[in-house]
Amino acid sequence: MEAEILERSYNPENIEDRWFRFWMEEGLFRNTIREGRPNFCIVIPPPNITGSLHMGHALNNTLQDILIRWKRMSGHNTLWQFGIDHAGIATQNVVERQLSSEGFDRHRIGQERFVERVWEWKKESGGTITKQLKRLGASCDWDRERFTMDEGLSDAVKEVFVRLYEEGLIYRADYIINWCPRCHTALSDLEVNYEGVKGSLYHIKYPFPNSRDGIVVATTRPETMFGDTAVAVNPEDKRYKDSVGMEVMLPLTGRRIPVIADSYVDQKFGTGALKITPAHDPNDFEIGIKYNLGLIKAIDEKGSMTENAGPYKGLDRYKCRKKALKDLEDQKLLVKEESYEHSVGHCYRCHTVIEPLVSKQWFVKMSSLAMPAIDVIKRGEIRIIPSHWEATYFEWMNNIRDWCISRQIWWGHRIPAWHCKDCGQITVVRSEPGICKHCNGRNIEQEEDVLDTWFSSALWPFSTLGWPHSTRELDTYYPTSVMVTGFDILFFWVARMIMMGIKFMGDIPFHDIYLHALVRDESGQKMSKSKGNVIDPLLMMEKYGTDPFRFTLTALTAQGRDICLSEKRIEGYRHFANKIWNASRFVMLNLDGFSSGKPKKESLADRWIIHRLNIVTKDVTCALEEYRFNDMAGLLYQFWWHEFCDWYIEMAKDALAPDADTLDRQAAQETLVTVLDQGLRLLHPVMPFLTEHIWQNIPHNGKSIMVASWPVYDKERDDPEAEKQMTMLMEIIRGIRNIRGEMNISPGVRLKAIIKTQDQETGDIIMRHSRYIISLARLETMECGVEMVRPKASATSIIQGLEISVSLEGVLNFKEESERLKKELKKLDRDLEVLHKKLANEDFITRAPSDVVTKEKGRSSELSEKKKKLEIILKTITKCMEDAGLH
């Protein structure tokens, strides 16, 4: 690749697409397995086929990409397994909508044709999210893309279903389930969102036969009364003691139902009498079983009333409610209506109010699967990060309920079960059996229901690697390294993967679970289309560049905290990208005559920045190891901007000047290239495009920064002496700049500085590096030594025992300077007061650790010393003011 001079400023447009293509063409994303290397594997949380990239995806995949790129550079065998989820209900909804716009519905074209239509749709629109993830720079092994509905994964699904069925862990039963009347399917408990809804609590009188008296029940859903099979009261309830065992008449239909007593009923709620509708309420269902009440279905799968509702038959459930209430009122049986807020289940896909229904469905028995999945977390075989999610996990797993896995839709894995019309038995096998296993009859039909999408997702960590076949990838990468996902699907997905992994692979699916936060808007609101507060990641990437966008997400990803994203932050980090761009540009413009090699003459600044680079390498690596993404970003930001750019580059300028010593220049060039190279590598996982582009244009070895080695901390390169000396020089420079700033002296004015040291040695160090101070503090001259005398008309700072005076002959405003010193003294007094109090405390001296005491004593004497010096200076200033007649 030919080097090019960088443009004057960072412009992401021209570089992102280009380098992504380069990586693809070079096959750098591809998983390569080499013996003797550690393995690192992430299976992607599969995006929905219907999806397009939102902030959650952007965050989730940025973090995964950071980990994968880091491990790839560290020399691991790496696989980031990509794939897509068929999203049963969501996809079916999309295609149904399409059909309806053409004037069809799915029942008219039939299941087979419908499924074909979905595949057609997938071919056209299914690739959207893939393209978008590539735009984000995701370094998945794109050649290994899998789809939950493809052949291999479907085999895995069948295999698992059959084995669970054979073990008795899958069963079919009549049970109360959550029914979505719009999607026309059963849903698992997790797929129902409960929301507070303002409704009413209706008090309805159920009369005794041949009596005007009766029992008043309270309900939020009067339309379900046609399915009532009893009225229940608390056995302790004195009001109803005599009624238990009697019968009441169901209003509007006149059917008789018994009054029963059960302690489940809360005397204090409503009227203390509860209507029992086993076919339409999960609790009532339980009570129904307990008392053998039978099931009367009043509402059908479309949400309309059944013949059991008598004259209301065929009415929509809400229309029926309205009409029934009016009729009850006419009959004076509606005793009271009070407004009441309660929570109502909604379909998580289409937001329709869920109807609890009794229906024949397939279930997975969970308790025996859950137990080992609890243990692996307890034993620490799988770590959840941040760990506080463990409690939530245990809570759910310990109270786990059976999982309803059948869905009455057409898009999904059809349940591999065949019903025999002759003997009524079920045959569950891996492939079309042809005959009934029980009676050998040929009159069999496959179950129409399909499986919950999460059933196939639960197998994801091994099905994508080839299971049930034995493959090299499966051998190498299972258990995978880490699962990176949002906490919102901890139960939906993560827990189920653990259970299935243990069950079918005999091993955990991953070692770590990193649960990241939700991305919210800047005021902490969940982003949603209806609120109109969504920030579109694609728009952000276009506007500010992918790298700054990724960096922003990374910098905001603190463990256990939600992310409040504002566009301002992205803009800010674009400035950071520009800074890196320009620092690199500076280096490239100063490489005349550069030849790589160990410098013969290192300056203090060279030693210092190499030392800092080494430390940052250690810290960044450590942050990654602990999933502290925000710390990683912060460390890199600080190092690049405030150490490399603000200090090292400025200090190197002298050495690069045309008239500078050749050896100095060589050392500076070598250092600049080294820091740039290593600094870019450290940054690459977060900002892949920018770093690749720059890296390709500086002296480098290797094909791509993507596969350049990850920098390694080397204890030998620690240089605490350089750090110490630089810190002192930096503080001196800051001290002089501070005076300039506070005194409002323009940067154009060159100053004279006089530094009085306490010992000769320090003076020598300062003099040896005076060029840094002269240049960065913009001095004309600098003198330094033990014997220095402060000029009368000068402003002074005390730093590390040094008395730094800036001569301001003729320009010093004595009043201003005395104010400045007084301010400084006031601050000192405050600090000293605290310290004195502490040191005067006998308990502190005796009980605090001795190093703390020593430190505080040292600080105290340092500050006292400083105070003394400042007071003397203030005195002379005051005297000067008096002499000049100022007050």
Place this chain on the structure above:
RNA sequence: GGGCGGAUAGCUCAGCGGGAGAGCAUCGGCCUUACAAGCCGGGGGUCACAGGUUCAAUCCCUGUUCCGCCUACCA
């Protein structure tokens, strides 16, 4: 109802038993030829409230208030 998390600068957030931090915003001074998407400097906080533990608390414990979130069968 149960559980979890949060309350730190104007904003968004780190930190966490011994000297209150960052980015952005703000104010003052600068076109100092890598960068005005920049440089230099400044101001700004009883670390929600009340107790307790400790030589020492923003940090640990208890309680209160307010905000999120998860979870649950009160009709």
